[in-house]
Amino acid sequence: MLMWRFILKHIWRDRHQTSLIWLVLALIISVAGITAIQQLSGLISASLHQQTLYLKGADSILTSSIPITPNWQKKAHRLRLSQTTTVRFLSMMTHASHMQLADVKAIDSNYPLYGHITLANNSGDKPYHLDHQAPQIGQIWASEALLKALHAHVGDTLRLGDATFKVAYVLINEPQQGVLNLLPAPVLIMNQQDVTRTHLIQPGSVIYYQWLLKGSIKTRQALQQSIAAELTPRQSWRTSRDKASIVETMVNNSLVYLKAGLFLTLLLAGLVIHMAMTGYLQQQALKVALLRSFGATHSFILRFYMGHLGMSGLGAILTGIVLGYSLQPVWVYGLKRVFDFDIAGFIWQPAVVSLLAAMGMLVICAMPYVWSLKRTDARALFFKTATSKPSFLAQTLALCFIALLAYAYMQSWPLVAGLMLMCVFYTALAWGSLNLMLWVIKHVFAWLPSYWQFGLTHIRRRLNISLLYLISLGLSLTSLIFLIMLQQTLLQHWHHYLPKQAPNFFALNIEPFQVQSLTHWLERQHVQSSFAYPIVRGRITAINGQPVSQALGEKARHISALKRELSLSWRATLPADNLITAGRWQVPGTKAWLSVAEKLAHSLHVHVGDTLSLRIANQTLTLPITSIRQVDWLNFQPNFFILLKPGALDAFPATYLLNFYLNPQQHALLAQLKNKFPNISIIDIGAILSTTERMLQQASQVLTFMALLNLSLSLLAALQTILSFAKDKQQETNLLKILGARQKQLAIVRHSEAALLGFISGLLAVGCALAAMMYITHTLLSITWQPPWLVLSLLPFIIATALGGLNGCISTRYYQQAVSLNAYQT
Incomplete structure (x- = not known):
């Protein structure tokens, strides 16, 4: 004391x-x-992980083009994992004389496992959150963009396939909507029990099934290991730790x-x-x-x-x-x-x-000096002595x-x-x-x-x-x-990357004969637009003549670019934000060639001189790789894994894509654009840009x-x-x-x-x-x-x-x- x-x-x-x-x-x-x-x-870090969960709505997601096996769901139930499923597809919605392609998402009452669905009673009303509840039978929740395109309001009746639905609420936001969707259309949510009434799911239909899981890492890994042998190439896992957005x-x-x-x-x-x-x-x-x-x-x-x-x-x-x-x-x-x-x-x-x-730093710094001080004797009062150094x-x-x-x-x-x-x-x-x-x-x-x-x-x-x-x-x-x-x-x-007038809208599914008229219409409205990129959908099927499953083995199951069709495009000149790291952009005397993004080339273990086989429609196209490109995926511009020589895809039907900028006062032009070009899909990335x-x-x-x-x-x-x-x-x-x-x-x-x-x-x-x-x-x-x-x-x-x-x-x-x-x- x-x-x-x-x-x-x-x-x-x-x-x-x-x-x-x-x-x-x-x-x-x-x-x-x-x-x-x-x-x-x-x-x-905590906020980023929380946002990732909210964006995906689950800890793990199995994406599949075929229905989820019921036995898998029983195994998840025995492991006490929370689970839900969603069904997504593209279909035309009609209201009176108006039509619009919609991204239809069917959910059950367990959705979402993380986050919440944000609704509003009418356009412009104060939004509120809803958890673990699906639309009632015969009702849908439609996004504001869909309602504007169809000139519809809450309470109106819309037709989807062979069934009609009443618009109950305006959909403001929902999990998995915070990143760019693969389905370029405004969203609506319906009850899964109503899907059969539409008669839209038929053999050959393109359907996206998702199985969402929530639980501990150990339990989810046990489930994934138990069903790993049963997975097909059309099914893949995605966890909350995967990269989700820019x-x-x-x-x-x-x-x-x-x-x-x-x-x-x-x-x-x-x-x-x-x-x-x-x-x-x-x-x-x-x-x-x-x-x-x-x-x-x-x-x-x-x-x-x-x-x-x-x-x-x-x-x-x-x-x-x-x-x-x-x-x-x-x-x-x-x-x-x-x-x-x-x-x-x-x-x-x-x-x-x-x-x-x-405290640890204080003790470590002080101890050497204090240790030398304790050896000081009384003679230091009369004779100056040097303090020992640490x-x-x-x-x-x-x-x-x-x-x-x-x-x-x-x-x-x-x-x-x-x-x-x-x-x-x-x-x-x-x-x-x-x-x-x-x-x-x-x-x-x-x-x-x-x-x-x-x-x-x-x-x-x-x-x-x-x-x-x-x-x-x-x-x-x-x-x-x-x-x-x-x-x-x-x-x-x-x-x-983000200038004051960075493009905040993407226009997709543009027919070739509409490109010139669309660009001229945007110019008359004083709207800045980008180069119109042609797009042909194709899937990589072989590397140097070998099927990808043989060439890459088990790794092929984990490469997302091999699990879906890629957007293929062509240009006469190298895009401004791309950089050639191997090979040459234009090879004299070559009839057809392709240029591969560096990230994809690394995943596929391919180099200049190798060949890739692309399955387009019912045909296979095999072309040599003449260059590897470094692509900046964070520039909010259209980027492609594969670019081809102009003319290489002339035999295949193509659509076009371009982006443009609208200031808040010009958003009313979207309705005019949809009326003039009803087949074109518009994606609004303004929320991503502002975030x-x-x-x-x-x-x-x-x-x-x-x-x-x-x-x-x-x-x-x-x-x-x-x-x-x-x-x-x-x-x-x-x-x-x-x-x-x-x-x-x-x-x-x-x-x-x-x-x-x-x-x-x-x-x-x-x-x-x-x-x-x-x-x-x-x-x-x-x-x-x-x-x-x-x-x-x-x-x-x-x-x-x-x-x-x-x-x-x-x-x-x-x-x-x-x-x-x-x-x-x-």
Whole structure:
């Protein structure tokens, strides 16, 4: 009890001590930043998984072109899996004299297993959610687009096949509607018991059956294994962890950047805490000597300082956690704009992990210094003794601890290992740069006056500590510059994909004779449209003359492109967003050829010179592969797995596809378009575009927050770098005053060291941030990036000037107010 009272009194007495204040600030800022970023990452991951479930409506889905086997459903029931089935097909709906192709979806009362169906009583009314309920017999729920196309309203009667149905509600949204559907038509939902009344399902009909399952992974895997041998090539599994949409892909990419930023924040936090700990404990030698003169034992010193740092650190860590959680409403509000459902509330894991991580980091950083302090004896009151430096083993343990923390946050050993190797390389580069700069100044600029050499001598005398400060300052600046450039580059990259007038509608099933009249009609309405892409449906049946099942074996069952017909197209020129990675786009003298997307070529293990056999209608077409294309699937433009030479598919009937942009005031043109071209199907992707745009805005704000956090850590590292030299600089300044140095010479002495460290750290930061940006833009994003060379070339000088100026502001208090008499007193 007396020990704790003594520790509390000591903390209260040291509350104004600068080094302790810096330590507390370092802990608060670091823990707040780590907690906030981890919390955001957790919310995004949970929200992404929740959206995936809502988009699919189940944990696992079996897609089939034949009815689901009843015995399988009995096995699922015995395993206590929740299940439901849906039946989907295309059919014409009629109302009075109007007709419209509809995507008919028949459900039962168990649908959906996740999420909900959103309905409205009439167009424009407030929507509401409905769970586990199917339309009544003889009723349907029709989408607003379908009702507008048919000039129908709620309460009207529509004909489907041989049956008539009453429109009960307007369908606003339903699971599996948040991504681009394979069936390009407005949706209606009906009861499965009404399907037989329509007499639409006949031999040869194209029907999509889905078996939706909900349950634990272990139970679902057991079911899948038990029926695996009975599956046909026309049936395939899809789980909630499969890629579902463009939005999810972009969010996952943002999570990678977030985790990389979190690692840098962890590393910077460890370095800043280590620097603050070094500054604080190195000033405790006289206090320890005083305690030893009163009979304090080694164990007492050890328990006292560990308790002191533990209580001070715990208070700072809890404050940082509270500050980190204060940002949760901001994250939740931002994510609600991206994900259209309630975001998970309080997440407790970041608080616990941040508390344990920060305390562990504090103990590992403090223990080597406290261990050396306890060996201080009473003679230190009269003779200045050097404090022992932490061993290489202690520093290695600290780095390993940070690596373990990074893995706990990122759950990816390759990513952690790569980042750790980069840090080791950065340390070696910093050491080499510092020694090279000192050698150059000593030998090349030996003609400089002696007062310029004081800063260099001080750096050389404390090379290890100077290297630590250089690494801390350089890494924080690297992170700051990298995040700012990444934010600007991603915004430019995304605006390239999503310009202000990005196409938000796709028109499909356009007949060849309608292409010219449709494009002219859109031009008269001042609507921008794209190139009209011809489409012929075909299926890959053989590779180099071998059936795909023989050529690929069991892998063929898991390649989605082999389970369905592909949209085949042709163009005389290479699409603007495509890049040839192998072969040539046009081969002279070749009668017919095809170009394959790189992703598909990798899945099929095919190369330039191989042949693919395509089954089109009742004919088989075998063509050589003359080129492999890199396709950007995130650009919201028509993209194709296979493009052919113009004329290769002239013998087959084709339809056309184009996209166009309508502003909100032009949406009334859709009704005119449907009346003029009733056979054309229109897909509205405006909801996907708006969701993606909101997500990109939130990602930009997250990068801004991370940049501000790293700016705070950079300033903290810079201040600690300057203050760590303050006492020695004060003694040098007083001595030089006695020797007659002028104010200009004293200013050079004071600023040379800080300016040199700032210049070297600026060079390292610019070089490393530039290398990281080039790697990400060319390897991960595959975009062209033009570095801002002028700004980057000036940054080292700006940083050196800023650090020297900051040192000048601090020197006003620490150096200029000192009188010459202090030199004799020291």
